[in-house]
Amino acid sequence: MKLPVFNTPVKLFLFLALILTTMITACTSTTSNNQTITPGMWRVVLHTQGQEIPFLMEAAEKDGKSVLYLVNDKERILLDSIQPQGDSLKIGLHIFDADLIAKVEGGKMTGRFVKNDTQTPYSIPFTAEHGKNNRFAEAPAKATLNVDGKWQVVFTDAEGSSYDAVGVFSQNGNNVKGTFLTETGDYRYLDGQVEGDQLKLSTFDGNHAYLFTAKPATDSTLKGEFYSGMTGRESWTATRNENAKLADADSLTFLKPGYDALSFTFPNLEGEKVSLSDPKYKGKVVLVQLVGSWCPNCMDETMFLAPYYDQNKDRGLEIIGLGFERSPEFDKAAARLSKMKDRLNINYDLLVAGVSEKDAAAQALPALNKVMSFPTTIFIGRDGKVRKIHTGFSGPGTGKYYEDWVKEFNKTMDELLAEKA
Template identity: 70%
Template sequence: MTSTDNTLKPGPWRVVLQAQQQEIPFIMEVEEKDGNPALYLINGEERILVDDIKTEGDSLKIRLHIFDADLIAKVKGDKMEGRFTRNDLKKPYSVPFTAEHGKTNRFKENPAPATYDYTGKWEVVFTKKDGKSYPAIGMFEQRDNHVTGTFLTETGDYRYLEGQVEGDQLKLSTFDGNHDYLFKAAPKDEKTVQGEYFAGLYDYETWTATRNENAELARADSLTYLKPGYESLSFTFPNTEGKQVSLSDDKYKGKVVLVQLLGSWCPNCMDETQFLAPYYAKNKDRGLEIIGLGFERTPGYEQAVPRLKRMQERFNIEYDLLYGGIADKEVAAKALPALNHVLSFPTTIFIDRAGKVRKIHTGFSGPGTGKYYEEWVVEFNKTMDELLAEK
């Protein structure tokens, strides 16, 4: 590119991130919103609005949703090139990308016919570089070459994945504005596939999946619990205005309280917050309070609060957001010493009107998991109705 005008043409753009010698593609769509350009990150049925777009110097800076991450690019006509940068890590990372206007194919534009059907439910084991493994469930729906689905784990899900089957080779990707994931797989036999998983600059895992319609994970309310001798929680942390807030404050006495361990960097937390924020607005008059306890990826209140405020504004969160510390599960466990451990962000703690912990839900299965999300909504409403009905 020799010159740029940095004008984003309306319509679809095919974006390809380069990481770990892999191409991680996604689609974004540009349109005009209130007289200004806005774009949507598209993953399957999901459309994530991104409307903070500015010109800085000779480049376009696209702030990615609630995340402390950007696409910084130079645009010339139908082409774009630049870098995807994440600023929420100890060592901010940056990977190159290119984009082309008018393209809607995530992977190959004209793939060879599919010879293997990945539709169905799979029992999955992911194995990390250090040899440690964890269970998951894969759920995929395939129509000809096109495939959508997700993986559920005991600490959350991989949200909306979309991709392609060419021959018997599977490729899936997603980009939520902060995380870039690529999954590959090929069949070992009729019932088993073997695959690889790439995320960002360094994360790499292998995975094996076997067809199993009865595959199940541990119950989400069985993984985190109170240590012997504890019935309640106690904590005090600053909110986004700098005021110290305690669970023992009068505001929470006699109320049903949900404590949500979250981070602005966490896509599963984003999904849960998109449910909890309107739920609170609708039900707060029933005697409900929610406390979002934020753990952020860079240490220090001054660095964390702008990120939490951005999340607060984007999702219209009316309940208190507090800063709990750095995004580390051991730090979170020390902040709440009554818990046996913290396995996941998010973790949601249900407290009754008497101040006793009644239930702890580890992780979150978001709308990308289909029936699992729907089942969670039913169970959540049942639990809350029971707690709110108590005197």
Template identity: 60%
Template sequence: MNKNSLRKYAFYALLSAAVGTQACTSSSSSPDQLSAGTWRGTIEVSGQEMPFNFTVSEEAGKQVAHLINGEERILINEISHSQDSVRLQMHIFDAALIAKVEGNKLTGRWERKDQATPYSLPFTAEHGNSSRFSQNPAKPTLEVSGKWEVQFTDDEGKTYPAIGEFVQKGNALTGTFLTTTGDYRYLQGEVAGDQLKLSAFDGAHAYLFTAQGNPDGTLAGDFYAGQNSHETWTAKRNDAFQLASADTLTYLKPGFDRLDFSFPDLSGKKVALTDPQFKGKVVVAQIFGSWCPNCMDETKFLAPWYAKNKDRGVEVVGLGYEVSPEFDKAKVRVEKMRDRLNVTYPLLIGGTKDKELVAKSLPALNHVLSFPTTIFIDKQGKVRKIHTGFSGPGTGKYYEEFVQDFNKTIDQLLAEK
């Protein structure tokens, strides 16, 4: 090689190295990175703007986010980037926020795939805005703290009862609604003038509640959820109001005293309640779905409870009912829930989430009214109690009462011979 060739070779080598270095530098300081701090997001829910908040920070050298709903913080640790866009995978749910990054603004969509017909809704976010609804809300003329008797009415005129529990501090408002099938988890919002607004976003479920105070002290408003769900609601103060007992809504049909099932576990092996691992033990059978927020709350309770109590002669088994009828797809969703929530009790795939099909797979039950449904089975294999729905930690004292009652039931069954 002559001197000119050597000079050309050295030049191109340096040029290649420079380009390579520049490429590495560009990817490591990509403009699609999210700014750290607080963000205010909005999703168009049933034609209404539903606000929520989230934070972005760095943990273990990578960006993470936390969805904020009152006291709740939901970790989002799957954030990926592509060119000028970002994708936030919504933890255990088959849903994501996908948006173009434009400085301190995001514009994109909320995509939800855990439905028979997947859909996406417009999503935007602004960095540095910590307000939920209003930055400067009007002085409240309502005081809504306390317990309310609530009635929801859907667009077809069907009604159902609920309990509203609210805590108001000035303009700030938190609370939840409890129904016979579960609760609406942690709600956060404001009271401005005679208007009430609450919202919640857990990654796969977007809720917006609005209401106006009436001269007679009652409330009347609207509830929007997801793509096209709308209901109206009214409320009046009633400290004595109670819902039907969750232990009376689901029961065994006449002629049955046991639950019978045989479903594949996540490895495909059939598991039945008659298997040796359950013989002579108290068993808690959990009807759940990885798509269900109340099931997520119950599993967050059951997983550590089982780890602490499994040596007492008690077993927990989860009967999963998913969106997809395909075992391999359903398995992936349940595995993600298992890993995220540190579940060590067996999880089985029972079928799809259609309640009529769920009831057919468990023919001893009169129906399956709600996810989750929790079935208590004694040492002899007999069903002793069935609890419909779940009041999660967002319900405060109602959750504490559930935990006390759950432990009391288990203790009683374990004490039996």
């Protein structure tokens, strides 16, 4: 190969600059796999069960790198793991063992929502379009149905099993926001619209994809369908009732007769055995949190508990998160909990307690009558005795219910922390 001859330093400099630019461009193309996600809002639609479950995702830049945000009402969930995979991009979905595999072509995306932590991993196809910020119809027909307010709700599955819920909705013209509360947690931030007499609400938090539809059955009742993920489907009915309520969350899980305390020993994320009877916890107020990295309600509770612990540990507080994970293998379970710990800035102890089944959790803590929900939070006084057990969690998507929970939590903790050992 014959090299060019440069008769001035300037020409040599320009030649070297051209070579360097070419090398950087080549590296960038390889890293991004020629896939560029245009900044701005994207309307994404999951295609499942003959339905469309829409959600919004915003592309932006953070700390010099491209990131995405899942947008549900006021919530923005950061997705900052975007890697090339074949001719597509693999977008890690926050703390969850799930990904979006997306092929980007200009202002369009096609791909799959992949769930890795189910017994049989599955994927749901999706499409996306840039520059759209309408979750449902872009120009909906005028709303003739008003769902604003509180509703007593019953969900029923295909086998006829049912459970109670409370629907709380806020409507402004066509736009509707709200959620459903159940005895085991809430359905987080729901966003949607009423078009004519049809209600549609959806959410996608990186692990759960939900679609709720309904029409009026009478002047004061609704009848609808609830679609979840690849196969989940339930019917639901709702009756307008401003006094709608659920059973007391502090009464559902309790100690069996003859017990006034808990006893357990599980490995931490490094494999070292940790017991509730260890000196570290003696004479302190201890919260025991039944948690899972796969659980969005647990994520919500943890985002409250993690900073609360940092601000109050010097008052004599310890928190122990008992992780019940999808995998029975310690290394895999510990890896999932470690990711949750890093992403949510958890500085309290996390232990690997078992698999994510309510019966397994009940067997791991035989003093409890049952475990109904993840999360379940157990309040232990400085004397080592259980003072209260709270089933489920009403997260920030529930508005006033969350605010009431925070007030009650702070009241209980202040009383326990004020006690002498």
